Amino acid sequence: MSISEFLADLTNPDLAFLPKALLIAVMSSVVCGVVGCYVVLRGMAFIGDAVAHAVFPGLAVAFVLQGSLVVGGAVAGVVTAVLVAVFSQNRRIKEDSVIGVFYVASFALGVVIISQAPGYAGSLQQFLFGSITGVPDEDLYTAAVTGLLLLAAVLLLHQQFVTVSLDRELARAVGLRVFWLDIALYVLVTVAIVISVRTIGNILVLALLVTPAATARLLTDRLGVMMLLAPAIGGSGAVVGLYLSWSYDLPVGGSIVLVLAGVFLAAWTFAPRHGLLARRWRRGGLEENPAPAGAV
Amino acid sequence: MSVLEVRGVTVGLGGRTVLRDIDLTLDLGDLTGLIGPNGAGKTTLLRSILGLVRVASGRVLVDGRPVRPRRSTVGYVPQRHEFAWDFPISVENAVMTGRTGRIGLLRRPGVEDWRAVAAALERVGMTDLARRPVGELSGGQRQRVLVARALALQPRVLLLDEPFTGLDLPTQELLTGLFQELAGEDKAVLMTTHDLLGALDTCTRIALLNRTIVADAPPSELLDPEPWMRAFGVGESSPLLKILKVM
Numbered sequence A: 001m002s003i004s005e006f007l008a009d010l011t012n013p014d015l016a017f018l019p020k021a022l023l024i025a026v027m028s029s030v031v032c033g034v035v036g037c038y039v040v041l042r043g044m045a046f047i048g049d050a051v052a053h054a055v056f057p058g059l060a061v062a063f064v065l066q067g068s069l070v071v072g073g074a075v076a077g078v079v080t081a082v083l084v085a086v087f088s089q090n091r092r093i094k095e096d097s098v099i100g101v102f103y104v105a106s107f108a109l110g111v112v113i114i115s116q117a118p119g120y121a122g123s124l125q126q127f128l129f130g131s132i133t134g135v136p137d138e139d140l141y142t143a144a145v146t147g148l149l150l151l152a153a154v155l156l157l158h159q160q161f162v163t164v165s166l167d168r169e170l171a172r173a174v175g176l177r178v179f180w181l182d183i184a185l186y187v188l189v190t191v192a193i194v195i196s197v198r199t200i201g202n203i204l205v206l207a208l209l210v211t212p213a214a215t216a217r218l219l220t221d222r223l224g225v226m227m228l229l230a231p232a233i234g235g236s237g238a239v240v241g242l243y244l245s246w247s248y249d250l251p252v253g254g255s256i257v258l259v260l261a262g263v264f265l266a267a268w269t270f271a272p273r274h275g276l277l278a279r280r281w282r283r284g285g286l287e288e289n290p291a292p293a294g295a296v
Numbered sequence B: 001m002s003v004l005e006v007r008g009v010t011v012g013l014g015g016r017t018v019l020r021d022i023d024l025t026l027d028l029g030d031l032t033g034l035i036g037p038n039g040a041g042k043t044t045l046l047r048s049i050l051g052l053v054r055v056a057s058g059r060v061l062v063d064g065r066p067v068r069p070r071r072s073t074v075g076y077v078p079q080r081h082e083f084a085w086d087f088p089i090s091v092e093n094a095v096m097t098g099r100t101g102r103i104g105l106l107r108r109p110g111v112e113d114w115r116a117v118a119a120a121l122e123r124v125g126m127t128d129l130a131r132r133p134v135g136e137l138s139g140g141q142r143q144r145v146l147v148a149r150a151l152a153l154q155p156r157v158l159l160l161d162e163p164f165t166g167l168d169l170p171t172q173e174l175l176t177g178l179f180q181e182l183a184g185e186d187k188a189v190l191m192t193t194h195d196l197l198g199a200l201d202t203c204t205r206i207a208l209l210n211r212t213i214v215a216d217a218p219p220s221e222l223l224d225p226e227p228w229m230r231a232f233g234v235g236e237s238s239p240l241l242k243i244l245k246v247m
């Protein structure tokens, strides 16, 4: 399918779900891209994974009761995020095992709950791998408003997040409330996931959080640039992925994630400073590094 | 004039007494070396001065008042490995994080904050590298970034935890020079170190710590091996004591 045909379909009133899907996919990617920067830099991808799984029973309950999926997912996710924060304060516990047991269990709970709904195989499939059809308008508004609130929160708390991520000990010494900032960050991660989970699917949403941010990290050493690049990469990946999915009748979550993974691989190979080729090149050539003459 | 007073501080961690009845006073202009074996409680003492561990009894006064982290005039330089050096951040922004507590919640750094950061970088001689990513610095430069981050608060008391670990001798000397200058600029500097010779040579005071303060005096008055044997739990034949003979 050509680009112009895709554009025609986007504006076709019979296919009204398509622009909505595009909108929500792009919003999800942008929000996840921004929050994902903290996730990648703090090496807390496991939290994203945990929350993505834990959101599931909330979605399932909302689905069975015909309530709002966003609200159901958010409640389950936030509860989880707070529990993770509480568990990981005590660094003597190996948190990954706790999380492993706990979250797979909540995922299982979701499966059991959703099996109570009629036609459950289809809905399970939707939850796991995402779907672009039938996004209600109110979900679109909820996602837009929460997304904006989330970006505003990031803007306001950025300095604090950076201070804690850089050095927890100093953050405490200068009087930051490290525990509450952790909770705030986990809640932001949860919200980003909940907004995205419906289009991208439960299993693949982690990629939206991690891949664009990791790609951006390869391309820059400046945090500000990284936090602009990651949503840009995520947003473009969503557009291209949705286009491919629509053209070749592929699952949308899978297409978006594969596009993002492709971009990551390209950056990993070709990135100007940290890429594979650049490193090879430098190792081959002369290192320009003047002798440290009394330099500390 | 004394700016920091530690009075009868006792700290328990995990059910054991880690610090017992610590008395320590820091005067402006002093460069005090805090010396003791591994596990003596040096880091814990610094952390209790900062209010980061709960003190079971006793108190810590800065300028005659209890410490409040957010308003504090105590600068802290934790050990270098606490810092995420792979974080994509420039030197100046890393130094700015020293002021985050003062900037406060929901606000961004202002003109005054940037001025303080510039002054701190100037002070440690890192102005030229202000925009360099922290990951591309040498060990000595990294240590100076951490000192600048502490100085960004314009503190009167500076606490340094093992600032020389992993640095070569010339770099250690340069940093020692910096710490001596800072002490000379109306600050009290307290640093933990395992470099006994260096400390005896450059500090104006030495505090020997092992769970409690074993001795606290100028280096010239600490040439008797007895307190060192007590602090380190070693016998008369220990090579450690040879250092004292060199002095």
Ligand SMILES: Nc1ncnc2c1ncn2[C@@H]1O[C@H](COP(=O)(O)OP(=O)(O)OP(=O)(O)O)[C@@H](O)[C@H]1O
Residues within 6 Å of the ligand: B013, B014, B018, B036, B037, B038, B039, B040, B041, B042, B043, B044, B045
């Ligand atoms: N969080 C903690 N819980 C329980 N015990 C602790 C804790 N932190 C430190 N300790 C104990 O307190 C004692 C003092 O530790 P501290 O880190 O203050 O020693 P140190 O003098 O700084 O040692 P080093 O030279 O190795 O840095 C040690 O015996 C240590 O095992």
Ligand SMILES: [Mg+2]
Residues within 6 Å of the ligand: B042, B043, B044, B161
């Ligand atoms: Mg220590």
